[in-house]
Amino acid sequence: MSRTAEQIGRTELGPRPLPPLGEQRPATRPAAVDTVLANGLRVLAVRHPTVPMVEVRLRVPFAGADPLHAARAEVLASALLTGTERRDRVAVDTELALVGGELSAGVDPELLSLSGNALADGFDTLLDVLGDVLTGAVYRDDEVLGERERLVERITVAESQPSVIARKALQRHRYGDHPFTREMPEAADVAGVDAGEVRSLHAASVVPRGAVLVVVGDLDPEDVVSRVERALGGWSSERSAVVLPQLPELTPGPLRLVGRAGAVQSQFRLSAQAIPRTDPGYAALQLANLAFGGFFSSRLVENIREDKGYTYHARSYSEFTPSGATLLVETDTAGAVTAGALLEIRYELARLGIKPPSESEVETVRQYAVGLLLTSTASQGGLASQLSGLVPFGLGLDWLLEHPERIRAVTAEQIADAGRRFFAPTRFTGVVVGDPDGFDALELLGDVTRG
Incomplete structure (x- = not known):
């Protein structure tokens, strides 16, 4: 007689405990x-x-x-x-x-x-x-x-x-x-x-x-x-490749409301200045971002997807630019809940600084970050893509191999400090694209302007 997965996972004393994670060995530097x-x-x-x-x-x-x-x-x-x-x-x-x-x-x-x-x-x-x-x-x-x-x-x-x-x-x-x-x-x-x-x-x-x-x-x-x-060797030129001019620092400010008549959904795109991967505080920011909205079990997803049902997908991530980096928060919601979604996004941004991630949250995002990095560089194609994204910013193989240890060294207090430093709602600007008929409710929340 076959047993279900649930039956296999339980004993007379309750759920069968998960085995501990294996010890992660330091990466060996390849030739x-x-x-x-x-x-x-x-x-x-x-x-x-x-x-x-x-x-x-x-x-x-x-x-x-x-x-x-x-x-x-x-x-x-x-x-x-x-x-x-x-x-x-x-x-x-x-x-x-x-x-x-x-x-x-x-x-x-x-x-x-x-x-x-x-x-x-x-x-x-x-x-x-x-x-x-x-x-x-x-x-x-x-x-x-x-x-x-x-x-x-x-x-x-x-x-x-x-x-x-x-x-x-x-x-x-x-x-x-x-x-x-x-x-x-x-x-x-x-x-x-x-x-x-x-x-x-x-x-x-x-x-x-x-x-x-x-x-x-x-x-x-x-x-x-x-x-x-x-x-x-025959590919040659006296010219040098043309790089982008430096971007201006991103200035915090009101969200711009962009009208799209008849739209049934609203698109949120919020952004704030961040720090590049060369900054000593980057690993802490990376983990703070994961806790906020960087993976499926993050606070933002739990709130506006799992609890409120406002959206199917929400995320936050770092975007690396020629001059540094920015944080982005993205989600698309039903038009009827646009104001409610903005309220909850701002609430979660502020909460990350007011109520920092718990020890269990910290350990979860730490394991996720290390696991994701190791998985993404396990294949030849993944490693090549990771390196090609790092080299233009003055980084390379050593940074990639050493980054898991930097992640493991981040403390809960450093993550809390990154939450306060980078995720305050007043640091953000951005746009909300949607039906103008719903903008009145957004204006009641303040710090918005019509485009």
Whole structure:
């Protein structure tokens, strides 16, 4: 006779106790090389032989002050892999497929990113295709036209999505017309981009000096650097990659109410200045944020989802910017409970400082943070992505390996201090996007202004 999970988990004396967590051993530093090639490209190679694969992440600073830069950059990223002087689109895909590989490109206001992988014995092929794309992409007129039309269609659809509307409103509210806010170009701007403009942008801005290539896999790091130098040594330019100008400090202030007539939901996007990962207090802030809204069992989720039923999803997190970091609080609620949701969000922000996390809360978020970090870096792809996100901020493998110990060293009092320092409601600003008919109730709560 079979037993249910509940029956298995209980004894005559009550619930069967959970076994204690195993002792977490310090991470062993893998073999790694971090160097800068003659052409200015920084290469970080890490041996991680979990499977016979290799992961690559190339990040090229790709900022631009021209208001049309975002549109041209999006078309460039979409058409980058459509053909070179040596290979057409089919040949690029075929050669990568033959070594179990793939390569993709994307762009944001800060970076042009290329990500790929292949079998370890296909690394040279992956590098050859990558180098060919970087130095020989041709952007044929018909390919650019096709990618441009697909982009226009996707952007047109996205612009009607509430989350996109809210993000654009938040960026304008926080940073005005700073290039950092141009995360999605206007469809009309993209429609006006021609192949000549894309080719000119590639020649001027897809450059190695200031770029970073992260390679993680079942390969010797010294050998990786030699092979990268052979394959990408011809990628050169006298220019340096263009970085974003510094962002202004985020100023606390009223929430801007952005009308969206007939909306059945309201989008909350709150933000406050925070500290970067290089700050000694970052680990305490990380745990305080988890306790507030950083995972499913957080205070914010327990309140406005589990207890009040105002939303299906709520979260808070750090967003790392060229100049530092900000805290973000996000949730979407039914329009009828917009005022109630804002009241509870502000209540939980204040409560984190007034009633700091208990010892059990602290231990829960500590275990979650360490476990999440270890899990996210266990695979080659996860480690490569983590490192590529750290390197532009002056951090690297040592920081990643040492961070679990920093998390374990954080005290309850340090978390309480981070709660008081960073989560006070008066430190935040942001936007609420929703039906204007519900704004009267929000105005009764104060510290809001109509956009």
